[in-house]
Amino acid sequence: MIKVVQTLDQLGRTLVMQFIYTWQILSMVYLSCRATFLDQAQGLRTIIGVLSAQVYFTGFQALPLISILSLATGGLLILQAMSNLTLLGGSQVIGSFLIAVFVREVAPLLTALVVIARSGTAVASELGNMRANREIDALESMGINPLSFIVFPRLVGGILSVVGLSFYFIAIGLIGGFLLTQFFHKMPIQFYFESLLKAFAKEDVFIFLIKNTASGVIIFIISCYQGLSVKRSPHEVPQVTTQAVVKSILYVTLFNLAVSALYYLSRLQELGVL
Amino acid sequence: MNSSAWSLRFENVSYFHEGQDPILENADFQFPIDQVCWVKSEEGEGKSTLLQLIAALELPKIGDYFINDQSVKEMTFEEFLPTRLKIGYSFDYGGLLSNRTLKDNLLLPLLYHRLVPTKQAYQKVNSLIEMFDFAKFADERPAHVPGRLRKLTCLLRSVVHEPDLLVMDDPFVGLGLETSEKFISHLKDLRMQGKAGNIFLSSYDDQLCQKLNPVIIHIDAGQIYQTMTEVNKKVANL
Numbered sequence: 227m228i229k230v231v232q233t234l235d236q237l238g239r240t241l242v243m244q245f246i247y248t249w250q251i252l253s254m255v256y257l258s259c260r261a262t263f264l265d266q267a268q269g270l271r272t273i274i275g276v277l278s279a280q281v282y283f284t285g286f287q288a289l290p291l292i293s294i295l296s297l298a299t300g301g302l303l304i305l306q307a308m309s310n311l312t313l314l315g316g317s318q319v320i321g322s323f324l325i326a327v328f329v330r331e332v333a334p335l336l337t338a339l340v341v342i343a344r345s346g347t348a349v350a351s352e353l354g355n356m357r358a359n360r361e362i363d364a365l366e367s368m369g370i371n372p373l374s375f376i377v378f379p380r381l382v383g384g385i386l387s388v389v390g391l392s393f394y395f396i397a398i399g400l401i402g403g404f405l406l407t408q409f410f411h412k413m414p415i416q417f418y419f420e421s422l423l424k425a426f427a428k429e430d431v432f433i434f435l436i437k438n439t440a441s442g443v444i445i446f447i448i449s450c451y452q453g454l455s456v457k458r459s460p461h462e463v464p465q466v467t468t469q470a471v472v473k474s475i476l477y478v479t480l481f482n483l484a485v486s487a488l489y490y491l492s493r494l495q496e497l498g499v500l
Numbered sequence: 501m502n503s504s505a506w507s508l509r510f511e512n513v514s515y516f517h518e519g520q521d522p523i524l525e526n527a528d529f530q531f532p533i534d535q536v537c538w539v540k541s542e543e544g545e546g547k548s549t550l551l552q553l554i555a556a557l558e559l560p561k562i563g564d565y566f567i568n569d570q571s572v573k574e575m576t577f578e579e580f581l582p583t584r585l586k587i588g589y590s591f592d593y594g595g596l597l598s599n600r601t602l603k604d605n606l607l608l609p610l611l612y613h614r615l616v617p618t619k620q621a622y623q624k625v626n627s628l629i630e631m632f633d634f635a636k637f638a639d640e641r642p643a644h645v646p647g648r649l650r651k652l653t654c655l656l657r658s659v660v661h662e663p664d665l666l667v668m669d670d671p672f673v674g675l676g677l678e679t680s681e682k683f684i685s686h687l688k689d690l691r692m693q694g695k696a697g698n699i700f701l702s703s704y705d706d707q708l709c710q711k712l713n714p715v716i717i718h719i720d721a722g723q724i725y726q727t728m729t730e731v732n733k734k735v736a737n738l
Contacts, residue, residue, distance in 0.1 A: 358594075361597050368609040368657075
């Protein structure tokens, strides 16, 4: 009995801590937006400078990796779909399958994982080192708010990059994957694209935007938060970077799962199953 | 606001780092104004923390700090900004932005807040670079220059906007005698022009500090005390 209570106690404590952490990172999103709008000195030029650098490093430089990953994933899914659906006698639903699996689920999640691995770690360690090297304190001492000077442009740049990369991932995966699979399994191009267009609905745009925008926010605000949580010593930097990766993966995955679950529950409700 | 209008007051201030002995405990203190104040204490007793509290980079855990009778604790970042821009702070180590050149580091406080026109900012920074003779390294990033120049740039950045309140944590360490004396001479020039009226510094270099005729502030057992140097005592006794 005591063990059960202790387990419940531990679970409750973890939940409360996660709730507090979520509240803190949401507050940081608000405070960085507030600081940017209240900062009279920080011109649009400064913001755009940091923002474009962020888009370059997070978005543009990730294109080769995203290309390979999306080609491979798209190709594999199309191949699997063609072989299995043909066996089951339903190859005309390939469009619905790809929209449901590749566009709604795989693309946002894999893009987010790539961005976490490449840029989330970079941002967390950069800010951690800045904190340890007292650059953040120096900014404050010069009357420059780190939330508007450092966090906000990275956040916005991150969101734009994730949305852009995810769109690129989908385009390369669906088009390039199709071309790649032609070496193994011939399928008429018109049939393929008609099937995709037929399956595509306006909800997909909504799901695409909500999942990718939220992933951008989650990854970059957690990375900034963890980076800025370094107290003094550089030895904390690898620790906060690891935490940034773990927490970003956890939050992005849970958010994607929640959006998908809500979407499919609403679909079931529409169909009268629930 | 001219420098003589400043007032700096601690009211019942306590400060501690988590898990460590308190640095200040219910300390009440009215800081001397229009003086060079040399903060002294035993090693690890909290000189750097006190300087950060004076520069309002740290806030008292308990009690309040009033700058010109305004509570620092109650002000937001934006509300405090006008006062912040009249304060210069230099760290005992680090503090330079690593992705900017030495010159850009010096220009940042002037250009970000548009304290002076761009052309004037460049003139000002170039004249400082020339005065301290490091033009060769001015366009290098901090990681690519000798430590002495990093320290010097950090010091110069704290005075480039000619603050009313200048706070320097161990300013002479790693600077070398010649550069330290040149910097002291620059501070004296600024003070002659009515700038950097209130200076707070901590240092273990008695000889260099004495050149600024300081008032001594001690931290002892969580309290702040003011004592006079021999020179000041003689002046006071006259």
